[in-house]
Amino acid sequence: DNATCANTVGSYACSCVDGFEGDGQTCQEIICTEQNKQSRLCRQVESMRQQLSIVPRLEKKLEDQQTHADKSDEAIISLSRALREVRNAQSQLVSRSELQNVTECGSGVTAWRHYPWVNWSDGKERGMLRSVTYNKQRNNTILKVEFHSQLYQDGSQKCSEYSFKFDGQECSQPAPIVISNARHSGGGGSNFFPAEVSGFCNATSRGPLQSGPLSISVHINDPCSGGDAYTGKYYTGRLTSYILVEEYCP
Secondary structure, three states, X not given: OXXXXXXXXXXXXXXXOOOEEEOOOOEEEOOOOOOOOOOHHHXXXXXXXHHHHOHHHHHHHHHHHHOOOOOXXXXXXXXXXXXXXXHHHHHOOOOHXXXXXXXXXXXXXXXXXXXXXXXXXXXXXXXXXXXXXXXXXXXXXXXXXXXXXXXXXXXXXXXXXXXXXXXXXXXXXXXXXXXXXXXXXXXXXXXXXXXEEEEEEOEEOOEEOOOEEEEEEEEEEOXXXXXXXXXXXXXXXXXXXXXXXXXXXX
């Protein structure tokens, strides 16, 4: 009763119905817990389930109305309309992929992705350095992001600022993810060193980071103005720069 099946060539395939999850052979009801029962999706699911619970009573009332000639056509039409609306709500019950966002999250890393670039380099002082698209799995998780590369800064009393942005916005909760690379005096030697920009984020000024495709980008700025910055491989040797995204349950 908790799955639908369809015939295939020489076999068949089953999938769990809305509100249940599993491999189609075994399906378990998705339960909203005390931790997430006030979320938007849990409230939506509960409202729809309450509506569905009255379908049998509506059907019985409609049957009773139709069997009594002394009842008005208007009452029958009203009950038919109510029944149709509830059945529409049933067909619009949120999909299993959406319901996964309101199930119990657990703890630790739930998903991650690594984006490497071998021997990549960029000589700009302002603008976006790299951008990736991460498919966030849940609404109620926090992201940890890391950018690893080699940084260079030249020029007397100059600096460069490196930061992460999410869909074009800096993180606001818990804080912006940003570092600075500064050089006190120019001339003589070079200032190359491996560095990491990393931090946690669960919201920007636009609100919490929602599930689905999310643009994550690393940007450079020159608040000290006029410095000669370089990011990535320089001269000889090998270098793998990368962005790492990890999704944590709070």
